Structure formats: structure tokens, C-alpha cells
Amino acid sequence: GESVGLHLPTLSVQEGDNSIINCAYSNSASDYFIWYKQESGKGPQFIIDIRSNMDKRQGQRVTVLLNKTVKHLSLQIAATQPGDSAVYFCAENGADSSYKLIFGSGTRLLVRP
Amino acid sequence: DTAVSQTPKYLVTQMGNDKSIKCEQNLGHDTMYWYKQDSKKFLKIMFSYNNKELIINETVPNRFSPKSPDKAHLNLHINSLELGDSAVYFCASSLQNEQFFGPGTRLTVL
Numbered sequence: 642g643e644s645v646g647l648h649l650p651t652l653s654v655q656e657g658d659n660s661i662i663n664c665a666y667s668n669s670a671s672d673y674f675i676w677y678k679q680e681s682g683k684g685p686q687f688i689i690d691i692r693s694n695m696d697k698r699q700g701q702r703v704t705v706l707l708n709k710t711v712k713h714l715s716l717q718i719a720a721t722q723p724g725d726s727a728v729y730f731c732a733e734n735g736a737d738s739s740y741k742l743i744f745g746s747g748t749r750l751l752v753r754p
Numbered sequence: 755d756t757a758v759s760q761t762p763k764y765l766v767t768q769m770g771n772d773k774s775i776k777c778e779q780n781l782g783h784d785t786m787y788w789y790k791q792d793s794k795k796f797l798k799i800m801f802s803y804n805n806k807e808l809i810i811n812e813t814v815p816n817r818f819s820p821k822s823p824d825k826a827h828l829n830l831h832i833n834s835l836e837l838g839d840s841a842v843y844f845c846a847s848s849l850q851n852e853q854f855f856g857p858g859t860r861l862t863v864l
Binding site for chain 1: 758785787794795796797798799802804809810844846848851852853854855856857858
């Protein structure tokens with residue numbers, strides 16, 4: 642059931658604070674990265690993506706940062722809201738197929754009211 | 755108006771049975787996928803079809819057989835179900851890199 646999700650790394654933040662979720666990716670040849678949000682009982686939902694020729698991209702309340710030197714990706718959520726509570730996944734496209742996404746292990750974000 | 759839909763949402767069955775999960779997308783995408791999400795939330799690709807042709811086949815037991823009757827449908831048939839097949843199975847589709855996911859099918863093998 643859902644309780645096994647507690648094995649996920651968990652980030653707990655106060656409502657209104659900013660959240661930063663980190664991800665280390667595996668393949669230095671990956672040229673496309675994407676963040677997904679998965680709410681309980683639902684499928685992953687696109688948040689934001691970035692290509693390897695950029696190091697920062699902003700959306701509405703979200704920013705993705707890419708550091709290719711250390712193969713690190715982060716997702717920043719401004720003014721975190723209770724509706725942001727979910728599991729967040731980063732994914733990379735790998736080098737052998739532009740169709741394939743390789744997902745990270747996920748981080749659970751809990752927003753305290 | 756659901757973009758990617760899957761049926762059934764829940765599937766409970768006995769070991770050894772054969773079952774199918776259906777997926778449809780109305781986004782006009784060329785590529786469709788099946789993913790398996792285990793109890794630790796790890797999401798792993800199983801198969802991908804592009805214009806009805808298999809393009810990705812990860813190391814999946816041959817008890818799992820995807821079938822794409824047309825571009826908008828990708829079904830997953832599983833033979834001789836085992837306890838370890840219990841998971842949530844997600845269908846997805848894409849035009850380019852961004853993949854759109856269905857709501858998932860929770861399969862429980864008893």
C-alpha cells in the first residue's frame with residue numbers, strides 16, 4: 642500500500658517556503674531532462690523540462706537547474722503550497738534512444754500547513 | 755476528454771491466470787509506452803511502440819506481450835501471472851520527448 646512510499650527520501654517544508662528537490666543523473670550523454678510530479682493514486686504529470694544546452698529554465702513557480710559538470714539536476718518550487726505535496730521524479734533520456742526516459746528514484750515532498 | 759486512458763484501474767487475480775490491460779491515447783501521438791512502478795515507487799520502462807512498431811523492449815519476461823493494433827492503442831497482455839508481477843502499470847504516449855502518462859492500473863496477484 643501507500644505506506645511503503647515512506648522509504649522514499651522525504652522533504653518536509655512549511656507552506657509558503659521554497660522547496661528544492663535534488664537529483665543526480667547517470668548518463669553524461671543525456672541531452673534532455675524532465676521533472677514529473679506524481680500525486681497519490683495518479684500517473685506522473687509533467688512539470689518542466691530542460692535540454693542540455695541550457696543550465697536554467699523557469700516555469701510558473703518552478704525552476705529547473707542543470708549542472709552537467711557534476712550531473713546534477715534540481716527542481717525549485719517557490720512558495721510551496723499544500724497541493725504541491727506529491728512524489729517528484731527526475732528523468733533523463735539516456736544516450737541510446739531519444740524515446741526512452743530513465744527515471745530517478747523519486748523524492749516525496751510533504752508540505753506542512 | 756482524458757488524454758491517456760487505461761482499463762481497468764484495478765485488477766486482482768490469481769497466480770497463473772492470463773490478463774490484459776488496455777491503453778488508449780487521443781493526443782495523436784506516434785509513440786506509446788508501458789512502464790512498471792513497484793512498491794518502492796521505482797518507475798521502469800518495459801516497452802515502447804512507434805507507429806505500431808516495437809522500438810524498445812527492456813529485459814522483460816516473455817510472459818509480457820504488448821500489442822499495438824493502431825497508433826492510438828497499446829495493450830499489454832500478461833500470461834501465467836506471478837506474485838512478483840504485482841505493481842502499478844502505467845501507459846504513456848509522446849510526440850517528442852515529453853511523455854504523457856495514464857492514470858495507472860494497479861495489478862494485484864494473489
